[in-house]
Amino acid sequence: MDFKLTEEQELIRKNMREFTEKHVDPIAVEIDETSRHPEELFKKLAEGGWMGIPVPVEYGGSGSDYLTHIVAVDELARSCASTGFTVSIHVGIACMLVLLFGTEDQKKKFLAPMARGEKLGAFVLTEPGAGTDVMAATTTAVKDGNDYVLNGTKTFTSNGPTGDTYFVFAWTDKAAGRKGMSAFIVPRGTPGMEVGTHFKKMGLRSSQTSEMVFRNCRIPQENLLGKEGAGLLMAMTGFDHGRTGIAAQSTGILQAALDESIRYSKERVQFGQPISRQQAIAWMIADMATDLQAARFLTYHAAWMKDQGKPFSKEASMAKLFTSEAAMRHTIKAVQIHGGYGYVKGAKVERLMRDAKITEIYEGTSEAQRMVISGNVLR
Amino acid sequence: MPQMIACFKWVVDEAYIRVGASGDLDMNAVDYKISDYDKNALEEAARIREQAGGSVAAVTVGVPEATKGVKDALSRGAEKAFFIQDPSFRDLEPSQTARILAAVIQSRIPYDLILCGEGSSDLYARQVGPRLAELLGIPCLSFVQKLTVEGDRVVAERRTDEGQEVCTAPMPVLVTVLPDINTPRIPSVRDTLMASKKEVVPVRKEDLPDISSPFLETVSMKGTSLKRSGTRFTEDPGDVKAFVDTLLQKGVLK
Ligand SMILES: Cc1cc2nc3c(=O)[nH]c(=O)nc-3n(C[C@H](O)[C@H](O)[C@H](O)COP(=O)(O)OP(=O)(O)OC[C@H]3O[C@@H](n4cnc5c(N)ncnc54)[C@H](O)[C@@H]3O)c2cc1C
Numbered sequence: 001m002d003f004k005l006t007e008e009q010e011l012i013r014k015n016m017r018e019f020t021e022k023h024v025d026p027i028a029v030e031i032d033e034t035s036r037h038p039e040e041l042f043k044k045l046a047e048g049g050w051m052g053i054p055v056p057v058e059y060g061g062s063g064s065d066y067l068t069h070i071v072a073v074d075e076l077a078r079s080c081a082s083t084g085f086t087v088s089i090h091v092g093i094a095c096m097l098v099l100l101f102g103t104e105d106q107k108k109k110f111l112a113p114m115a116r117g118e119k120l121g122a123f124v125l126t127e128p129g130a131g132t133d134v135m136a137a138t139t140t141a142v143k144d145g146n147d148y149v150l151n152g153t154k155t156f157t158s159n160g161p162t163g164d165t166y167f168v169f170a171w172t173d174k175a176a177g178r179k180g181m182s183a184f185i186v187p188r189g190t191p192g193m194e195v196g197t198h199f200k201k202m203g204l205r206s207s208q209t210s211e212m213v214f215r216n217c218r219i220p221q222e223n224l225l226g227k228e229g230a231g232l233l234m235a236m237t238g239f240d241h242g243r244t245g246i247a248a249q250s251t252g253i254l255q256a257a258l259d260e261s262i263r264y265s266k267e268r269v270q271f272g273q274p275i276s277r278q279q280a281i282a283w284m285i286a287d288m289a290t291d292l293q294a295a296r297f298l299t300y301h302a303a304w305m306k307d308q309g310k311p312f313s314k315e316a317s318m319a320k321l322f323t324s325e326a327a328m329r330h331t332i333k334a335v336q337i338h339g340g341y342g343y344v345k346g347a348k349v350e351r352l353m354r355d356a357k358i359t360e361i362y363e364g365t366s367e368a369q370r371m372v373i374s375g376n377v378l379r
Numbered sequence: 380m381p382q383m384i385a386c387f388k389w390v391v392d393e394a395y396i397r398v399g400a401s402g403d404l405d406m407n408a409v410d411y412k413i414s415d416y417d418k419n420a421l422e423e424a425a426r427i428r429e430q431a432g433g434s435v436a437a438v439t440v441g442v443p444e445a446t447k448g449v450k451d452a453l454s455r456g457a458e459k460a461f462f463i464q465d466p467s468f469r470d471l472e473p474s475q476t477a478r479i480l481a482a483v484i485q486s487r488i489p490y491d492l493i494l495c496g497e498g499s500s501d502l503y504a505r506q507v508g509p510r511l512a513e514l515l516g517i518p519c520l521s522f523v524q525k526l527t528v529e530g531d532r533v534v535a536e537r538r539t540d541e542g543q544e545v546c547t548a549p550m551p552v553l554v555t556v557l558p559d560i561n562t563p564r565i566p567s568v569r570d571t572l573m574a575s576k577k578e579v580v581p582v583r584k585e586d587l588p589d590i591s592s593p594f595l596e597t598v599s600m601k602g603t604s605l606k607r608s609g610t611r612f613t614e615d616p617g618d619v620k621a622f623v624d625t626l627l628q629k630g631v632l633k
Contacts (some may be wrong), residue, residue: 047567166465
């Protein structure tokens with residue numbers, strides 16, 4: 001058993017750390033307050049090769065493995081959970097879907113610009129009536145000559161307002177059940193696809209979330225991803241990768257909660273000594289540090305399984321479930337450790353607590369993860 | 380097109396050093412990094428090569444475990460590294476490091492321009508650069524905050540106690556740089572991955588002439604610690620007076 005990252009992974013983590021100190025920390029408060037997508041930051045991430053770490057060089061990526069991408073997301077989310085998430089869903093779901101299921105032409109046309117960070121990907125599955133229950137979706141794709149015609153309304157699309165390359169899931173044959181959904185690559189500007197309502201959110205505020213509306217949106221056959229009817233299977237594979245990314249995002253949030261709690265509790269003096277000397281506070285920090293270690297092991301292990309070419313659905317779900325709940329639990333504690341100063345705007349822990357909540361919801365709620373895990377172990 | 384050498388030291392990252400209650404330094408969980416100003420030296424070499432062409436070799440003297448440092452240096456633009464290594468090279472003093480570097484450079488690495496950081500993040504003795512120049516018998520320009528290559532000379536802006544001074548020297552020359560000279564790049568993911576594919580020339584102690592024994596002995600090393608008294612002063616005039624009185628009382632002001 002080898003618990004060590006490679007020297008390259010350690011250096012990449014260090015470089016990401018330096019990147020966040022220089023380019024992300026200074027704007028993290030502002031982009032949260034104004035809900036702004038920091039275009040200029042994503043240009044810099046693109047230049048550094050952070051937008052396509054596990055994508056092979058011939059398709060515009062950095063040519064590394066999935067674990068290295070996960071290490072980068074962990075470190076990035078430590079500074080800004082929204083930015084960490086945007087990179088995670090872009091690489092973990094959008095890029096991986098084309099890499100795993102796309103044709104050679106699709107990889108050249110869609111994957112390469114995404115992996116170079118010139119285009120941003122979006123994953124369009126959830127509908128107003130179909131969240132956890134994906135099968136309740138109503139969006140349809142009807143074959144018409146050489147095209148498919150999409151109709152329906154999707155919701156909660158991350159990168160909806162800012163994306164370039166959308167991965168849209170729709171029924172091609174509803175009667176076929178789990179084998180009736182297909183996935184389509186829809187470039188921004190395709191007639192019939194419109195960005196609907198933008199959502200204002202509790203946290204994750206610089207990530208843009210919106211409805212996506214499809215009205216007789218015509219998609220050429222060549223933009224069908226994978227086989228007709230394979231949509232749901234591909235979405236699940238996308239989730240394996242994406243959930244590992246959310247686990248990394250949660251781990252980064254948890255790390256930041258610990259960093260802030262250690263720093264503040266050593267500085268804050270009450271009753272003549274730093275509050276870190278109070279056992280009540282010290283134990284909160286002990287639990288936080290312990291769960292952080294477990295979170296990181298679960299997350300990196302899931303990514304390692306992926307890199308070994310092994311099935312990792314269960315590991316990805318376990319990692320996401322544990323890390324997201326730990327992030328929520330401990331960011332609440334981190335605010336507690338900061339007392340009133342943790343409740344006011346500008347305190348990092350205040351943002352961390354709001355950002356943590358979403359990790360228990362998207363890419364499958366904690367309940368959905370428990371369904372996957374129990375289904376797996378009770379099989 | 381200058382052939383350049385950038386020297387660097389792989390040092391303890393001070394952010395990881397813990398200071399115990401009695402001032403003892405706990406190095407158990409430390410990480411290492413390229414010494415801060417040496418990053419500027421590597422960056423300056425890479426910058427000159429990108430503008431004027433030429434080549435960059437990174438050179439370090441250290442313990443065999445410093446392989447990560449060599450990769451780090453190679454991810455910052457050097458195309459080749461010389462890794463002078465021995466388990467006993469952990470606590471070399473500047474005169475020894477300079478002698479080792481001189482021996483290796485003289486016998487193995489052609490050069491026009493050698494770049495060093497002004498001083499290392501750990502000891503900051505500021506001796507390796509000037510001593511190395513002396514041993515190689517070449518001019519040394521220290522405290523350099525701006526550097527250009529013009530033909531077969533370098534023009535350097537030096538920061539001295541009196542102000543700034545511009546001077547020029549013929550190559551081969553050794554330059555020690557200040558942090559203001561540039562902003563070291565953050566290597567891209569690809570730069571880091573490609574670093575492992577670059578050539579590393581190992582040089583071992585057996586390949587070197589005898590290195591003299593050290594002149595210095597470290598008797599002890601203690602950290603300073605900051606104890607807070609927990610007293611607060613506001614902008615209230617009475618408090619300002621109390622603040623000044625406290626500083627006088629503690630001997631901070633005289
Ligand atoms: C900020 C944000 C970004 C998002 N980004 C994307 C995106 O990019 N792409 C995308 O497709 N979607 C996205 N989503 C949607 C997200 O994945 C869904 O919100 C999530 O899957 C839950 O669906 P729902 O909101 O409809 O909740 P519901 O499914 O209605 O669930 C409500 C509650 O019931 C529970 N529940 C539901 N079914 C069961 C069951 N069988 N057993 C036990 N409990 C159950 C749930 O766990 C939850 O607690 C995003 C959502 C948000 C808020």
